[in-house]
Amino acid sequence: MAASLRIQSEFTNDQDTNALELQSSETVTRVVERADSGEVDARSGAEDWPGLVKRIQDGDEAGMEDLYRLFARGIRSHFWRQLGLQDVDDKVHDTFLIVVQAILRGDLREPDRLMGFVRTVVRRQLAAHIDQRVHGRKNQLHLDVATRVSDRRLNPEQHTAFHEKVGLMLETLTQLPDRDTEILTRYYLHEETQRHICAEMHLTAIQFRLLKSRAKARFGALGKRKLRHKILVPPFSRITAG
Amino acid sequence: MNPCFNRHFPHGVWEEYAMGALSEKDCKPLEEHLLICSTCRDLLSEADEFIQVAKVALALPAPEVGEGQLLMTDLAE
Numbered sequence A: 001m002a003a004s005l006r007i008q009s010e011f012t013n014d015q016d017t018n019a020l021e022l023q024s025s026e027t028v029t030r031v032v033e034r035a036d037s038g039e040v041d042a043r044s045g046a047e048d049w050p051g052l053v054k055r056i057q058d059g060d061e062a063g064m065e066d067l068y069r070l071f072a073r074g075i076r077s078h079f080w081r082q083l084g085l086q087d088v089d090d091k092v093h094d095t096f097l098i099v100v101q102a103i104l105r106g107d108l109r110e111p112d113r114l115m116g117f118v119r120t121v122v123r124r125q126l127a128a129h130i131d132q133r134v135h136g137r138k139n140q141l142h143l144d145v146a147t148r149v150s151d152r153r154l155n156p157e158q159h160t161a162f163h164e165k166v167g168l169m170l171e172t173l174t175q176l177p178d179r180d181t182e183i184l185t186r187y188y189l190h191e192e193t194q195r196h197i198c199a200e201m202h203l204t205a206i207q208f209r210l211l212k213s214r215a216k217a218r219f220g221a222l223g224k225r226k227l228r229h230k231i232l233v234p235p236f237s238r239i240t241a242g
Numbered sequence B: 001m002n003p004c005f006n007r008h009f010p011h012g013v014w015e016e017y018a019m020g021a022l023s024e025k026d027c028k029p030l031e032e033h034l035l036i037c038s039t040c041r042d043l044l045s046e047a048d049e050f051i052q053v054a055k056v057a058l059a060l061p062a063p064e065v066g067e068g069q070l071l072m073t074d075l076a077e
Helices: A002-012 A014-037 A049-057 A061-083 A088-105 A111-137 A156-174 A178-189 A194-201 A205-232 A235-241 B011-018 B024-036 B038-059 B068-076
Strands: none
Touching: A049 A061, A049 A088, A049 A111, A061 A088, A061 A111, A061 B024, A061 B038, A088 A111, A111 B024, A156 A205, A156 B038, A178 A194, A178 A205, A178 B038, A194 A205, B011 B024, B011 B038, B024 B038
């Protein structure tokens, strides 16, 4: 009964909704441009979600700006991590628009749960994007099933930095006992669970964590040492030496 | 869970998250926190990178001492 009332209400308010969405879309674009051009202070009004939701419902553009400043980087980061760089700005804008429109329509029943609501919208956007891309790729003749949906690519500088780190990791591994390397291999490469590794190798959870920390500490220390060396040795001397 | 800017999840948690080792229920508060916390986003980014580096390095044949640098050059090429 409640559902049918809601559907009826949505149907009769269809025109109002369209007007609201058009208006909020323009407002959101304006807010995003203003927020992007200014200094980002993600802490303003952070602790008071109901207050922030109320301000947005009251049409306060500063409230929308606060919402955008609070969430834009996190949303962008989530999309980037999952999808790579392509279309991220559009996705952030779309997500923000959906959230604002839902707040204006009163769809956010529990303002305290604003973070959870934003997360849900982000996940739906992500799922829709992945679904779209997977279907698009089905038409390709040589579909590589191992190819990730992400478009993330490393630029040459990042590529070099990454391989330097792999080199450091290899050096770190030579300094570890075989047993430690086996544990790291099982965990990071074969993605065996901590519980499984501990059971098979007779380790406690504390020993497992200590071992991982030790490997990371060695990796970090070696990296710092190499970095110091790089700073001390002028780049030209390295080129001429080669 | 209330939004919290000053309390952060430890690195180990982000590593488990990055490894996909956490349940949906456990991921929820983490992902909500990530939306508003740049410190934890950095921790996750570090964990992501460490895991990628470890995967590549561990997949290679074990080098002798001092060979890591040489293998790195081969990889970069």
